[in-house]
Amino acid sequence: MTWLTLFKVNMKRELILIKRYWMNTLSMIVSFYIIFLAMFLGIQVVGDPSTAELNTQYVIINYIFWYLTMAVMSGIGWVVMNEVTLGTLEQLYMSPLGAWRIFLARIVSSTIVEIGIVIVMLILSMLTAGTWLNLDILSIFPIFVLTIISMIGVSFMIAGMAVIFKQINSFLQISQFIFAGLTFVPLSVAPFLVFFPVVKGVDMVRQIAIHNYTLADFSLMDYTALILNAIVYLVLGIIVFSRCERHAMEKGILGQH
Amino acid sequence: MMDIVKVTNVKKSYKKRKTKELVQAVKGINFTIKKGEIVGLLGPNGAGKTTTIKMMCGLLVPDEGEIYINGIDIQKRRLEALRHISVVLEGNRNIYWRLTVKENLEYFAGNRGFTKKQIQEKMDHLLERFNLKEKENEMVNSLSRGMQQKVAIAIALLADTEVIYLDEPTLGLDIETSYEIRRLLKEIVQEEQKTIIISTHDMPVVQEICERVIIVNHGKVVVDDRVDNLLQLFESKAYRFTLLKPLSDWQKEVLKKEFIVTISENDNNQTILDVNITTSEGFYKITEILEKEQTPIEKIDRSIVDFEEVFMNIVKGEKEIDLAHTV
Numbered sequence: 001m002t003w004l005t006l007f008k009v010n011m012k013r014e015l016i017l018i019k020r021y022w023m024n025t026l027s028m029i030v031s032f033y034i035i036f037l038a039m040f041l042g043i044q045v046v047g048d049p050s051t052a053e054l055n056t057q058y059v060i061i062n063y064i065f066w067y068l069t070m071a072v073m074s075g076i077g078w079v080v081m082n083e084v085t086l087g088t089l090e091q092l093y094m095s096p097l098g099a100w101r102i103f104l105a106r107i108v109s110s111t112i113v114e115i116g117i118v119i120v121m122l123i124l125s126m127l128t129a130g131t132w133l134n135l136d137i138l139s140i141f142p143i144f145v146l147t148i149i150s151m152i153g154v155s156f157m158i159a160g161m162a163v164i165f166k167q168i169n170s171f172l173q174i175s176q177f178i179f180a181g182l183t184f185v186p187l188s189v190a191p192f193l194v195f196f197p198v199v200k201g202v203d204m205v206r207q208i209a210i211h212n213y214t215l216a217d218f219s220l221m222d223y224t225a226l227i228l229n230a231i232v233y234l235v236l237g238i239i240v241f242s243r244c245e246r247h248a249m250e251k252g253i254l255g256q257h
Numbered sequence: 258m259m260d261i262v263k264v265t266n267v268k269k270s271y272k273k274r275k276t277k278e279l280v281q282a283v284k285g286i287n288f289t290i291k292k293g294e295i296v297g298l299l300g301p302n303g304a305g306k307t308t309t310i311k312m313m314c315g316l317l318v319p320d321e322g323e324i325y326i327n328g329i330d331i332q333k334r335r336l337e338a339l340r341h342i343s344v345v346l347e348g349n350r351n352i353y354w355r356l357t358v359k360e361n362l363e364y365f366a367g368n369r370g371f372t373k374k375q376i377q378e379k380m381d382h383l384l385e386r387f388n389l390k391e392k393e394n395e396m397v398n399s400l401s402r403g404m405q406q407k408v409a410i411a412i413a414l415l416a417d418t419e420v421i422y423l424d425e426p427t428l429g430l431d432i433e434t435s436y437e438i439r440r441l442l443k444e445i446v447q448e449e450q451k452t453i454i455i456s457t458h459d460m461p462v463v464q465e466i467c468e469r470v471i472i473v474n475h476g477k478v479v480v481d482d483r484v485d486n487l488l489q490l491f492e493s494k495a496y497r498f499t500l501l502k503p504l505s506d507w508q509k510e511v512l513k514k515e516f517i518v519t520i521s522e523n524d525n526n527q528t529i530l531d532v533n534i535t536t537s538e539g540f541y542k543i544t545e546i547l548e549k550e551q552t553p554i555e556k557i558d559r560s561i562v563d564f565e566e567v568f569m570n571i572v573k574g575e576k577e578i579d580l581a582h583t584v
């Protein structure tokens with residue numbers, strides 16, 4: 001019940017702000033689309049025509065996951081930085097439900113909104129490229145959710161950094177390239193990446209969307225890796241985050257900028 | 258009545274960011290607050306008021322000591338303790354400037370687990386009473402500082418906790434708004450059984466609202482007493498000498514060194530000496546100083562004190578008070 005209330009108010013806040021500052025959202029979609037166009041044209045002009053369609057499909061999936069990874073993994077970090085700047089962070093810490101629950105409700109809300117945006121982008125990309133991915137929702141959905149859970153775990157870790165160091169913009173900028181690595185590099189090229197967040201999930205989604213896999217085509221190992229990955233990163237994320245909070249409360253730097 | 262807030266031997270030091278030097282902000286504070294009490298937390302700038310309040314909120318971990326809220330250890334069971342507390346922190350940054358008044362109220366209540374339905378009635382009532390009804394759909398950044406402060410207080414009240422901390426609620430407000438907030442707080446105090454702790458430099462707030470004050474200076478409690486007791490205590494010690502001859506320089510110097518005095522002149526060109534005398538010896542000493550220059554005394558009166566004076570005297574003449582009034 002409290003989870004539902006928390007989710008409701010935080011979702012409402014998200015929607016209010018998007019409506020109020022819709023230009024931001026729109027310009028984000030537009031710039032996303034322009035970058036996609038550039039990549040798509042690149043494949044058409046310099047790529048091998050026989051693999052052009054496959055390459056385009058890879059680009060669409062990778063690029064969309066990159067966008068989502070950036071949004072979710074840096075999401076709570078941005079929330080914390082923003083709250084520190086506004087001066088409202090300490091008020092969130094006065095909630096008897098715990099600030100981490102509020103942040104979780106916020107990241108879930110903003111992720112749902114981002115997924116909406118991603119769907120628009122996906123359709124735009126496919127229309128532009130004239131290629132159709134196998135969007136088997138029933139198969140993709142569970143894998144997708146588990147992938148997002150590992151992203152949220154990382155998001156908490158990064159937010160922990162924000163609680164202590166406050167301004168971590170430059171770190172977030174650099175980490176975009178790391179996120180790109182996680183979403184663009186195929187698991188077959190670097191198998192050790194299975195221990196990293198997101199990679200396994202993206203790999204499985206690619207199999208479904210591009211190579212027409214169904215859930216039955218994956219092995220038990222695949223699922224184990226995916227599920228363990230999600231659980232470990234989420235739990236680790238929340239532990240790291242609460243350690244950082246505690247440190248900030250001891251040093252008296254929780255709400256300071 | 259039970260102690261709803263209990264602070265025992267709490268200490269806190271900060272490390273300065275640049276010099277890494279350790280600043281002892283709170284050096285062993287003890288007090289208990291009973292349910293329904295309205296307590297003023299006073300002290301000069303840097304005395305440790307905000308530090309103490311933040312520790313009582315569990316936003317800051319003490320180096321030593323314990324804090325219990327309704328019998329719950331705030332270190333060990335923080336979230337549980339938070340159910341009994343709400344706070345308006347120092348400054349104007351307690352609310353979201355890009356949300357409307359109502360959105361702010363709903364958001365913060367929601368984050369405490371209240372559904373819209375649960376708070377609707379109370380929210381309307383608060384908006385009405387705080388004179389914010391017409392502004393409910395306005396963005397907070399378009400409101401005056403005073404109205405923003407009212408919104409922050411309304412949020413704290415909407416949380417419906419037994420204990421409310423207010424850190425300098427009237428700081429930076431004009432006289433009128435300050436008066437309004439004072440009036441609102443007074444009404445709330447009369448109607449609802451809340452325990453309120455107000456840190457403030459605003460003496461009218463203390464005199465009108467608080468029953469009891471805790472004065473901290475240099476991170477320690479120097480006085481903990483009822484407001485009327487303190488007023489009485491000081492009343493009996495404040496004297497006004499009307500003199501027929503101006504004081505000489507050395508007289509002024511000695512008086513200032515030995516006592517807390519203010520020297521002025523009245524309309525009849527007589528010299529007025531206001532002084533706090535805590536002991537009989539003090540009285541003899543003053544007459545002695547006056548006698549040395551044969552200064553004629555027209556009359557001696559008890560002077561009227563307000564809380565501002567009481568406070569200044571305590572903070573300036575900490576030692577003197579300790580003699581008369583041990584904590």
Ligand SMILES: Nc1ncnc2c1ncn2[C@@H]1O[C@H](COP(=O)(O)OP(=O)(O)OP(=O)(O)O)[C@@H](O)[C@H]1O
Pocket residue numbers: 252253256271272273274280281282300301302303304305306307308309347
């Ligand atoms: N985060 C911090 N880092 C370092 N020093 C701090 C910090 N917060 C407070 N201090 C220092 O601790 C001491 C007590 O500060 P505090 O803010 O508690 O005083 P205060 O009584 O609230 O003062 P004011 O009336 O100015 O609000 C001061 O010397 C202050 O400089």
Ligand SMILES: [Mg+2]
Pocket residue numbers: 306307308347424
């Ligand atoms: Mg303060």
